[in-house]
Amino acid sequence: MKTEIDYELRPVGFIQSPLTERKNAPRQGSENAPAAWIELLPEFADALLGMDIGAEVWVLTWLHQGRRDTLQVYPRGDRANLLTGVFFTRSPDRPNPIGLHRTTVVELNGTRIKLANIEAINGTPVIDIKPVLSAEKNGR
Amino acid sequence: MKTEIDYELRPVGFIQSPLTERKNAPRQGSENAPAAWIELLPEFADALLGMDIGAEVWVLTWLHQGRRDTLQVYPRGDRANLLTGVFFTRSPDRPNPIGLHRTTVVELNGTRIKLANIEAINGTPVIDIKPVLSAEKNGR
Secondary structure, eight states: OOOOOOOOOOEEEEEEEEEOOOGGGGTTTTTTOOOEEEEGGGGGGGGGTTTTOOOOEEEEEETTOOTTTTOOOOOOTTTTTEEEEESOOOOOOOSOOOOEEEEEEEEEEEEEEEESSSOOOOOEEEEEEOOOOOOTTTOO | OOOOOOBBOOOOOOESSSSSOOOGSSSSSTTOOOOOOEEEEEGGGGTTTOOOOTTTEEEEOOOOOOTTTOOEEEEEOOOSSOOOEGGGOOOOSSSOOOEEEEEEEEEETTEEESOOOOOOOTTTTEEEEEEEHHHHHTTT
16 A cells, blocks of 8 residues: 655744845845844754754755746846756746755854855745755865 | 745656665765666656756755654764754754755656666655756855
8 A cells, every 4th residue: 555645845944034025035145145044943943953053054945936837937037048947947936946055054042043145035934954965065 | 915835845756766765775875876767747847948968956855754753863873973953964854854966967868867876765756856056066
C-alpha cells in the first residue's frame, strides 16, 4: 500500500524587512538588499541550537506573491533578454515559488535572527534555514 | 482583507535513481552519489527552455521520508557530534524536509534531465530547479 505524500509546507517564521513591495525589492541579495530579521515561530526555537553569529546560511522562503502558473519569463523583466524557462531563472514566478537566499547571521536574540542581507519583502514566510556546506563555500 | 497563503507544494517531477533506500544514500551529493534522472511531469516541460548540458543547477527535492517533528539531531547520525538544531544541519529530518542539491545537467532528453550526481533516493519528488548564480559559483 502506497503512503500518500504530504505536500503541505509549514511556515517556520516570517521576514521582518524594510522592503514592503515586490517592485522595489532587489533581484538578488547581493544587489544592495537590506539587513532583515527572521522572526521564528516559538515552537521551532529548538531547531536553532548551535547556530552562531557569523554563520553562513541558506534561507528558504515562500514567495507568496509569486505567480505559480508562469513557466517562462524574460530574465530580470527585460525583454532584451531571451525568453527562458523558469527552471533556468531565479524568477519568483514559478510552480513552487521558493526563494533561495545565501546570507550571514549577524545577530541572534531568542527566536529573532538578523541576516546581513536578503531581498525578500516584509512578511515573507520562511520555510527552512540550512548551513552553507564547505563544498558550497568553495564554489563546489 | 488578508489573502490566505497557499502552502501546498506541487511536485514538478520525480527522481529516478539506483538509490532505493535512505539508509544506503550518501549524506551529500559530493560524497560519491550516483548519476540520476529527473523525470519532469509533461505540464512543466516549457519551464526548461534555455537549460543546456553543462548547466550548474540547484535541484530542490521534497524528502518525503523525513521526520517533520525532529528539531535536533546528532549530525551525520554520529553521537560523537554535538546535538545540533536542524536549522544548522542538512538533516532530511526537519519541519519542511526540503533537500538542496547542487549538481550539473549532463543530458537532456525531452522531459528527462540527467544529473551528474544526487543523493536523493528513487521516487523522491522534485519541487524546483534553479540555475546556480555566478556569485554562488564563486563562493559568494
